[in-house]
Amino acid sequence: MSMERQDLRKAGLKVTLPRLKVLEILEVTEQRHLSAEDVYKALLESGEEIGLATVYRVLTQFEGAGLVSRLSIDGGHAVFELENGEHHxxxxxxxxxxxxxxxxxxxxxxxxxxxxxxxxxxxxxxxxxxxxxxxxxxxxxx
Amino acid sequence: MSMERQDLRKAGLKVTLPRLKVLEILEVTEQRHLSAEDVYKALLESGEEIGLATVYRVLTQFEGAGLVSRLSIDGGHAVFELENGEHHxxxxxxxxxxxxxxxxxxxxxxxxxxxxxxxxxxxxxxxxxxxxxxxxxxxxxx
DNA sequence: GTGTAAATGAGGACAGTTTTCATTTATATT
DNA sequence: AATATAAATGAAAACTGTCCTCATTTACAC
The missing domain is CATH 3.30.1490.190 (Ferric-uptake regulator, C-terminal dimerisarion domain)
Structure with a gap:
């Protein structure tokens, strides 16, 4: 419930609704690999009106903070996955x-x-x- | 000189000036890895006024024909290299x-x-x- | 509670690439 | 060599994924 708050604080990021919700989507979703668009749509479906630009910003910050990593799939779009510590x-x-x-x-x-x-x-x-x-x-x- | 013509014919491509010139650039250039933009500029420098769209088309056709391969560098733009037969x-x-x-x-x-x-x-x-x-x-x- | 720096939303900007469509060209056929 | 036809080209516009700008809102330290 509020574990995410700690994750954000530890990462030096202010606790905001968009950040909490994006993190939640990443944790809850059954597919481990999501594009920014996927996250955006999942947010909409869960009733959160968070702009796509914000999703990109948040994901990029999460990447910088080591919370997620970004995969660049063959020249196409990027997908993000929750960082689990071990390289793969x-x-x-x-x-x-x-x-x-x-x-x-x-x-x-x-x-x-x-x-x-x-x-x-x-x-x-x-x-x-x-x-x-x-x-x-x-x-x-x- | 006209080896390129054969390369194109074998690949099932009509012999056209843009194709000959793009192939020539790829063969002559000292950097083995060129973006479409690089090829386009090299063509301009060598006095050929070939449109960027054509360069993209030709490179994509060459890729399809196995004459070049395309590398997708980390989410950024693509670069092309002459196919040399061996995977690397x-x-x-x-x-x-x-x-x-x-x-x-x-x-x-x-x-x-x-x-x-x-x-x-x-x-x-x-x-x-x-x-x-x-x-x-x-x-x-x- | 209030001030301030940081975060957000909306829309536009942007880069690389592809498409459209009218014009030109290569090649097969006469 | 002339011609017909399918394919190739150029220019400009469209497209996609992503990022930026800037006015407004929010989180958090005091």
Whole structure:
């Protein structure tokens, strides 16, 4: 109920209705990955009239505060997910849009090794595996 | 000289001036990675008045024909590179924008293994490592 | 309670890219 | 070589996702 208030305070953000509601949507929704538009619509559905610009602002602030992370899906729009502490990468179904997460230590290590080899001081990395998920394969017989 | 003509014909594309010139730019330029805007400017500099819309169209067709591939850099604009047959991933310098390529068999394998594990029929993947390149580290002392 | 800095809403701005549509061009056919 | 036709082009407008501006409202420290 008021755990979100603490999250915001800890993040150095004033406690405002839009921030509380956006955070709530992110926590409550069954899909872990939402675009700004998705969040906006969910807010409307739950009766909150919060502007899209505010949603973008809030999500960007949350990102800065480490509350959420932003994924940039293949040149298209961004989606946001609640930060859960551990780094992970993503598998995306090109048919239904489902996003799954995975962690792979071997890949993590190799990335660091490659950056080092090339003299890069690595700051970040993004890995997306695109494909057709199990369900879509079964349903549509790809 | 007219090797490009063959490339276009083989790709099932009519041989037109814009296509020849765009292909030429991609082959001649010293940077392997160009945005549509970059190509457009290079064309202007070489005296060809080819519209930006045409550049986008031609690049998209080239992508479809397998002549170039498109990289979607972290939510920003796309860059294009001449297809060289072998799959590779990219290292990007967040300071100067330089793009380096690398191939890593271990990562390739792990990706396939992960897709399989999750029941995905993998179609593609993209891996970007972001960091500060050697030169920028030296110059700016990060 | 009140002051002040910060947050919001609405609408416009913006960048990169794509579409529309009238005109031009490449190529297959004569 | 001339011609017909489908495809390609240019210019400008449309589009999408995102961000900014600025006037108004709000949270929070005092």
């Amino acid at each position: 990468d993503h598998l995306l179904c090109v048919s239904c849009g489902e996003i799954q997460e995975f962690v792979d230590e071997v890949i993590e290590e190799r990335q660091h090794a490659i950056a080092k080899e090339k003299g890069f001081q690595m700051t970040e990395h993004s890995l997306y595996i695109y494909g057709i998920c199990k369900r879509c394969q079964e349903e549509r017989k790809y | 991933d990219h290292l990007l310098c967040v300071s100067c924008g330089e793009i380096q390529e690398f191939v890593d068999e271990v990562i390739e394998e792990r990706q396939h293994a992960i897709a399989k594990e999750k029941g995905f029929q993998m179609t593609e993947h993209s891996l970007y490592i972001y960091g500060i390149c050697k030169r920028c580290q030296e110059e700016r002392k990060y």
